[in-house]
Amino acid sequence: MSFLGLDIGTSGVKAVLIDGEGKALGEANARLSLSRPRPGFSEQNPFDWWQAVLKAVDNLKDKHPQAVAAIKGIGLSGQMHGATLLDADNQVIRPAILWNDVRSAAECAEMEKALPSLRQIAGNIAMPGFTAPKILWVKKHEPENYDRIAKVLLPKDYVRFLLTGTYVSDMSDAAGTLWLDVEYRGWSDDLLAVTGLTTEHMPSLVEGTEPSGHLKDELCRRWGIAQAPVVAGGGGDNAASACGIGAVEPGTGFVSLGTSGVLFVSNEKFSPNTEGAVHAFCHAIPRTWHQMGVFLSATDSLNWLSKLVGQEAAALTKAVAADYAGPGEEIFLPYLSGERTPHNNADARGAFVGLSHLSDAKTMARAVMEGVAYAVRDCQRVLTDAGTGIDTLIAVGGGSKSDLWLEMIATNLGMAIEVPEDGDFGGAFGAARLGLIAATGADPKAICTKPAISKTIEPRADLKSAHDDQYRRYRALYGAIEEARAQ
Structure with missing residues (x-):
């Protein structure tokens, strides 16, 4: 079969x-x-x-x-x-x-x-x-x-x-x-x-x-x-990707760095938080729900910069990783396509702040990667406001190939991120598992298991304070820019 x-x-x-x-x-x-x-x-x-x-x-x-x-x-x-x-x-x-x-x-x-x-x-x-x-x-x-x-x-x-x-x-x-x-x-x-x-x-x-x-x-x-x-x-x-990655038990989740960014967690009950623009949806398996924080430009932000400066995205991330020592002066808001979580503002726009004569493709790429990490942190913040905790987190999506990017996110979330062994555990794989369950009557939780983990990315304790400070500035910028745009 x-x-x-x-x-x-x-x-x-x-x-x-x-x-x-x-x-x-x-x-x-x-x-x-x-x-x-x-x-x-x-x-x-x-x-x-x-x-x-x-x-x-x-x-x-x-x-x-x-x-x-x-x-x-x-x-x-x-x-x-x-x-x-x-x-x-x-x-x-x-x-x-x-x-x-x-x-x-x-x-x-x-x-x-x-x-x-x-x-x-x-x-x-x-x-x-x-x-x-x-x-x-x-x-x-x-x-x-x-x-x-x-x-x-x-x-x-x-x-x-x-x-x-x-x-x-x-x-x-x-x-x-x-x-x-x-x-x-x-x-x-x-x-x-x-x-x-x-x-x-x-x-x-x-x-x-x-x-x-x-x-x-x-x-x-x-x-x-x-x-x-x-x-x-x-x-x-x-939801299908969650079935592929094994995020079906309450508290299990994943962070996806694809075109858009997602912080996903499985729930045993319906748990909305509309004030924080959290997505509260049914899961793909019965009697289970899930929550998501979603922002619309994750790797899309880096791809945009890549076209702008004429360098491959992979080369930019490699350059940033070569000597990364924490946030610099530049800050990037990744709202190139508007935003869902936490602002629910289709008219929000991206921004670079803190540019100087010393800013170049590498420092801008660093700011983009950090901005995406802070967007994930925003998602965690509003999920926490909804009373949701994430026990385990697995990385998926093209951006997860960058250990540094995952390290930035782990440091901002204050939790380790697991990276599965090579293989595609996304939507198509999860869908195939759902097809197996429908055809055989198998127990969904026996089929939708977690893949073997190749490595675990731990938070950088020595950079936590620097990221906390930069995140505070990042959060303040959205309101200030929106106020200026409204005038």
Whole structure:
């Protein structure tokens, strides 16, 4: 038996095959492009997701035909919040509006005004990244498209529809729409009504470990699969990644340094903190929730600087690590795409402060790395305010390849960070585990275990005071800059 995980990311689709013991058998990738038609807009063509899925699985079939033929379960992971609009003929109405699109800030305020109990029901602040305010934006600015809406699907759930013919989502991904009663794990009529929709416009809901349908016959023939595999509910990208990294027990968490940054912790109960812009969502496994602090530009900040100065990001981090002795004069605010946690400000912007004639690419890179570490610390602060403690923390994402970056974060959080052995334990791997569980009925916590750890990054006690001082300055800058921008 083998199991397939598909992760519908922003920059690409990843397919991972595992065996019945959870061992990786193979993987394939297909790139995706992003459209930014106006400042603050971020869109993709849903048909491109499907073409990328076909390309990735076709690639796996070419390299591992016997393992693909033996697939018994498929799991799905994907970028959250994307609004994929289908008409009554199941045709895509317009490009999908993505998680990092901030056009609907005004609609967020309208939602909260229209339903004062919104935060209590949803467990989250209305943010432009979420799905519901995007629909209000479409209603206001594209009424002809709004009137055609028959179904609203999240990115991975549109792929599910093409895989199975079913309209289904899972609890963790649905929690990011702002239409879910997160504590009770069901669609909220009151939240839907604010956007003029009903449950008829929504997919049905299953837990991430439960079956949602079976692979269509024509796809089974295409990939040489004799018996149609079950397709699991799956999960939003971070919840699926948590299943891949073993962060399913209360208090277990991970820090992700990808395009965006995430501090994730699993909870045994629903624990919102809307004042701190904490994301409080359902987990991909039953009777479990999770919290996240999310900021939108982690490695994206370093990639931005890399393009600006004409040096590779890896070379910049290596130069900083060569003689790092703590914070310098330069401070960087990583709000290049606005911000979620803790400010919930789509209009926030990045900034360098403390530049001098001595500032260069290396010192600016150091400030960027530190700024991202302070953004993670901000996330920890508001999670602590919600009464949440993190017992163990594992690093994932491309930025975790830098020991110095992880050391900065460990020092600021005051806790060690574990680094897994080489391997991909992200969304696609977690999705494959969910596919295994749905197909076999295995205990989720017996399957979603922690990987072997290659090393542990400890905090630098000798730099703690310097980082504390710099973090205080970092926190003060946001308010001062926003006040100046408002004048």
